[in-house]
Amino acid sequence: MKVLKKGPDTNWGKEMRCTGYGLGTTGGCGALLLVSPRDVKSHYDDGDTSYWFVCPECGARTYVTSRTFSQLQGGVS
Ligand SMILES: [Zn+2]
Numbered sequence: 001m002k003v004l005k006k007g008p009d010t011n012w013g014k015e016m017r018c019t020g021y022g023l024g025t026t027g028g029c030g031a032l033l034l035v036s037p038r039d040v041k042s043h044y045d046d047g048d049t050s051y052w053f054v055c056p057e058c059g060a061r062t063y064v065t066s067r068t069f070s071q072l073q074g075g076v077s
Helices: 066-073
Strands: 016-017 034-035 041-045 049-052 061-064
Touching: 016 061, 049 066
Parallel strands: none
Antiparallel strands: 016 034, 041 049, 049 061
């Protein structure tokens, strides 16, 4: 079988630091992470959507803006 077109590069992402900036967290560990769009979770609440990723080291949530990954995901709204 021949690969005509490869899937999305899973290693492609954005370098972000674990700051633990989010609700209900106690602070991040400061690790530098390569966050890809698939790592970002979202939650819709009261007309507002929150986006965050979870640090694999300490488990803290760091919130990001929707714009951070909008280009990678082809538009987040
Ligand atoms: Zn962390």
